[in-house]
Amino acid sequence: MNLRSSVDIITEWDIVAARQLGRNEAKEVGFGTVDQARITTAISELARNIYLYAGKGNIEIKQIAEGNLKGLLVIASDKGPGIPDVRKVMEDGYTTSGGLGAGLPGVKRLMDEFKIDTVVGEGTTISATKWLR
Amino acid sequence: MNLRSSVDIITEWDIVAARQLGRNEAKEVGFGTVDQARITTAISELARNIYLYAGKGNIEIKQIAEGNLKGLLVIASDKGPGIPDVRKVMEDGYTTSGGLGAGLPGVKRLMDEFKIDTVVGEGTTISATKWLR
Amino acid sequence: MPQEFKRQYKEILEQYTLRQTEHNLYEGQNFSKQLIQKNISPEEVISIHKASLEEIIPDLPEDVSHSFDLLIEVMIRYGLALKEHQTLIKKQENIKMEMELAANVQQTLLKTKVPEMSGLDIGMISVPVKEMNGDYAHFLSDETSVGIAVADVIGKGIPAALCMSMIKYGMDSLSGAKTDPIIVLDVVNRIVEKSVSDSMFISMFYGRYETTESMFTYASAGHEPPLFYSAKNNEFTELQAKGLLLGVIPNVKYEQHSIVLEKGDFIVIMTDGVTECRSKEGFIEQKKVMEIIESVKEESAQSMVEYVFHKLEELQDFEQRDDFTLVIFKKM
Amino acid sequence: MPQEFKRQYKEILEQYTLRQTEHNLYEGQNFSKQLIQKNISPEEVISIHKASLEEIIPDLPEDVSHSFDLLIEVMIRYGLALKEHQTLIKKQENIKMEMELAANVQQTLLKTKVPEMSGLDIGMISVPVKEMNGDYAHFLSDETSVGIAVADVIGKGIPAALCMSMIKYGMDSLSGAKTDPIIVLDVVNRIVEKSVSDSMFISMFYGRYETTESMFTYASAGHEPPLFYSAKNNEFTELQAKGLLLGVIPNVKYEQHSIVLEKGDFIVIMTDGVTECRSKEGFIEQKKVMEIIESVKEESAQSMVEYVFHKLEELQDFEQRDDFTLVIFKKM
Ligand SMILES: [Mn+2]
Ligand SMILES: [Mn+2]
Ligand SMILES: [Mn+2]
Ligand SMILES: [Mn+2]
Numbered sequence: 068m069n070l071r072s073s074v075d076i077i078t079e080w081d082i083v084a085a086r087q088l089g090r091n092e093a094k095e096v097g098f099g100t101v102d103q104a105r106i107t108t109a110i111s112e113l114a115r116n117i118y119l120y121a122g123k124g125n126i127e128i129k130q131i132a133e134g135n136l137k138g139l140l141v142i143a144s145d146k147g148p149g150i151p152d153v154r155k156v157m158e159d160g161y162t163t164s165g166g167l168g169a170g171l172p173g174v175k176r177l178m179d180e181f182k183i184d185t186v187v188g189e190g191t192t193i194s195a196t197k198w199l200r
Numbered sequence: 201m202n203l204r205s206s207v208d209i210i211t212e213w214d215i216v217a218a219r220q221l222g223r224n225e226a227k228e229v230g231f232g233t234v235d236q237a238r239i240t241t242a243i244s245e246l247a248r249n250i251y252l253y254a255g256k257g258n259i260e261i262k263q264i265a266e267g268n269l270k271g272l273l274v275i276a277s278d279k280g281p282g283i284p285d286v287r288k289v290m291e292d293g294y295t296t297s298g299g300l301g302a303g304l305p306g307v308k309r310l311m312d313e314f315k316i317d318t319v320v321g322e323g324t325t326i327s328a329t330k331w332l333r
Numbered sequence: 334m335p336q337e338f339k340r341q342y343k344e345i346l347e348q349y350t351l352r353q354t355e356h357n358l359y360e361g362q363n364f365s366k367q368l369i370q371k372n373i374s375p376e377e378v379i380s381i382h383k384a385s386l387e388e389i390i391p392d393l394p395e396d397v398s399h400s401f402d403l404l405i406e407v408m409i410r411y412g413l414a415l416k417e418h419q420t421l422i423k424k425q426e427n428i429k430m431e432m433e434l435a436a437n438v439q440q441t442l443l444k445t446k447v448p449e450m451s452g453l454d455i456g457m458i459s460v461p462v463k464e465m466n467g468d469y470a471h472f473l474s475d476e477t478s479v480g481i482a483v484a485d486v487i488g489k490g491i492p493a494a495l496c497m498s499m500i501k502y503g504m505d506s507l508s509g510a511k512t513d514p515i516i517v518l519d520v521v522n523r524i525v526e527k528s529v530s531d532s533m534f535i536s537m538f539y540g541r542y543e544t545t546e547s548m549f550t551y552a553s554a555g556h557e558p559p560l561f562y563s564a565k566n567n568e569f570t571e572l573q574a575k576g577l578l579l580g581v582i583p584n585v586k587y588e589q590h591s592i593v594l595e596k597g598d599f600i601v602i603m604t605d606g607v608t609e610c611r612s613k614e615g616f617i618e619q620k621k622v623m624e625i626i627e628s629v630k631e632e633s634a635q636s637m638v639e640y641v642f643h644k645l646e647e648l649q650d651f652e653q654r655d656d657f658t659l660v661i662f663k664k665m
Numbered sequence: 666m667p668q669e670f671k672r673q674y675k676e677i678l679e680q681y682t683l684r685q686t687e688h689n690l691y692e693g694q695n696f697s698k699q700l701i702q703k704n705i706s707p708e709e710v711i712s713i714h715k716a717s718l719e720e721i722i723p724d725l726p727e728d729v730s731h732s733f734d735l736l737i738e739v740m741i742r743y744g745l746a747l748k749e750h751q752t753l754i755k756k757q758e759n760i761k762m763e764m765e766l767a768a769n770v771q772q773t774l775l776k777t778k779v780p781e782m783s784g785l786d787i788g789m790i791s792v793p794v795k796e797m798n799g800d801y802a803h804f805l806s807d808e809t810s811v812g813i814a815v816a817d818v819i820g821k822g823i824p825a826a827l828c829m830s831m832i833k834y835g836m837d838s839l840s841g842a843k844t845d846p847i848i849v850l851d852v853v854n855r856i857v858e859k860s861v862s863d864s865m866f867i868s869m870f871y872g873r874y875e876t877t878e879s880m881f882t883y884a885s886a887g888h889e890p891p892l893f894y895s896a897k898n899n900e901f902t903e904l905q906a907k908g909l910l911l912g913v914i915p916n917v918k919y920e921q922h923s924i925v926l927e928k929g930d931f932i933v934i935m936t937d938g939v940t941e942c943r944s945k946e947g948f949i950e951q952k953k954v955m956e957i958i959e960s961v962k963e964e965s966a967q968s969m970v971e972y973v974f975h976k977l978e979e980l981q982d983f984e985q986r987d988d989f990t991l992v993i994f995k996k997m
Contacts, residue, residue, distance in 0.1 A: 086690070090687060107690070153983065154983070173410075176413055176417075241738075302745070369743065375743045386732055408697070418746060418750035421757060428760060438824040441862045442861065495771055496774070498834075499774065502835075502837070
């Protein structure tokens, strides 16, 4: 099983499209309403980051499986400016994260796994996974 | 206008009676549902403190007015052991407060004014006021 | 676990829709304490509420069901803020532990022993406003002399505490209790000037009492002037001595003065944490401080300093605003 | 303001009950960001939801209306936790500022200048894992000798930083760069032993290089052994020297050894923050560290230490675990 689909993020409307895609896939995997909303919020935040800081990029959604475990993998990638200080953007309450519980720390909390690859001047790829329990 | 009424706190059932009294008075003053719930929570917490730490005591509810402002004053008094370190019990996240947002710091946040008088070996009186806006 | 919570919540909700008693609400609130303790986030609470309601009211309008999905979406962020809070609480606890450990280290590093001198009664108290002390008191002594250094770094907390250690090592490099106060200040000033940035200043007082002549010799680097109490005249006077704060320039000429004590006379050395106490009505005046000291002048020097601290603490409504250090030398 | 929020929320909810689009939910979530920023508590959100629903669905069953009152009661505690969070965030910000100020003070206090010596190329890097450094590097020098002290306090953060200042003042009390390493360790050990509690230990290495004889003389107080690189043999050896940690007992006999450097030879002095780097796969082996150093041996000593730091940082996934100090003495 390896279903994948993706949405290019160029305008703010694409954020909604990425959310819709994520919600549909999450529903298909079997996530409940609350987890659907969490995954969608994470996608929303990642897409919004691309839209605001990189200008454009892509959100890819993949249904994944590991043994009996099913899950959803979200990959947000852009060729934007990159993040010079990862430690700082992962800090809670960092001002540019837009306040309480938002930003990348929020994404990390909403999902089960979170990985960030970023090179200044080349771009950023963030992968986040949620497992169905 | 100076309506007062009170409930002695001896058993856990009296906590509910104090809440009921507080809610009725709050409704009478004109507080909305959310503020009624806040006042009731504050009373609940004060009554519970008396029940747990002083054994017995009293919750008095007074409708008050100051100029055009109407409000509700809650006075919790007991002849219990008193609080040896007020600064500590007013600290957020102090363990004996029973966790997140509970305890006296919670009462202070739920109300507009908060005053604590305590003498070790003699007892404690806490007055808390909420104004109708 | 959420299944168990749902069962409990449904029961409370069912009772409440039937009767709407205060008791039901009380149960609801007690239940919510449990929910928070078990890390149930607010969006899950809404979801539990929705599911319970759908079971309790089988013909629940579809619109109502849908409305909860929007509410769940809205609550997600509240849930995130709550999780952030839990992280922060843990962080805060770690910092607190680190601070306490640091305060212990500082106390061990800066510990000073009040010397026992025949004919002189010494009392000392130093209470930091935060964990770490930005005031410093240190004694030097031999058979016939006792030296007392009292210093205050501009600022409080950790940065001040770091600077304080400098004074200690400056004092340790002195040859002994006989050193002249102006030499002591000169040595420490050179160390401070070399080590700290231009924005960090320290005020320091140094006094030396010689039991043979009952003479107190002193110098000050911009420090709060000590009070001298004359038993004969029953009055306080300030011991003035001009001198620049430590760390401003390397070569400072300090002034040295001496005063002879008679039986019952005493000298009160302090930091501005004593004189700048504030009550609700404003600053507590020097006269008030003198009155407090005078009222216990017959007690031992140690009882005196402790009494003054507690009295001023009370007058300030237990809200200490600065590090507080008070030393009394009383001729017996 | 809540009235305005209610109007907006009602609109979003009305749209959602009609159509249930993703766009409505997106609006709902953006709206919730605003709510949190304006300090609207979760119980108020429920109350707004209830009022909106009652307007949108005029024949809303009474039971549904009541159910929201229980939900409000349950949410009160969530609201309290959120408010507590806001207080804690402010507190945290204050602590952060204090820490940064303290780190600045420490840097100024402990600053050391890498000396320029003819025939010797020196590189130095010291990076704390937290704000404050619990590692310490300090140089002494005159025309023909340069001394290097590298120390590491057990522990990190503020308590360690406070202790570090002790070493500095011990070093300051030495007469100059010609002092024998065993004398340096003896002096510092006495100070540490006198000042710190029994649970606080410090490891320290002291080395002195004399340009006239190209000789490096060293002693160690339980410190990480330095590496000696021989250009002729193209190999690393450890410089062993026995000696107890500082602060354990007052009288310790340290060992002193000497080694002569030839052109291209270098000595690598470090703290365990360098050798105990850990990647996901486990500890990074000493051999790996040697390889990294060897790969840049032709560069300047300063470039070398910086390269090693960045390379190890990378291998550790940018998660530094301990204070990191690295000094290289290379004969030119
Ligand atoms: Mn100060
Ligand atoms: Mn002060
Ligand atoms: Mn260390
Ligand atoms: Mn270390």
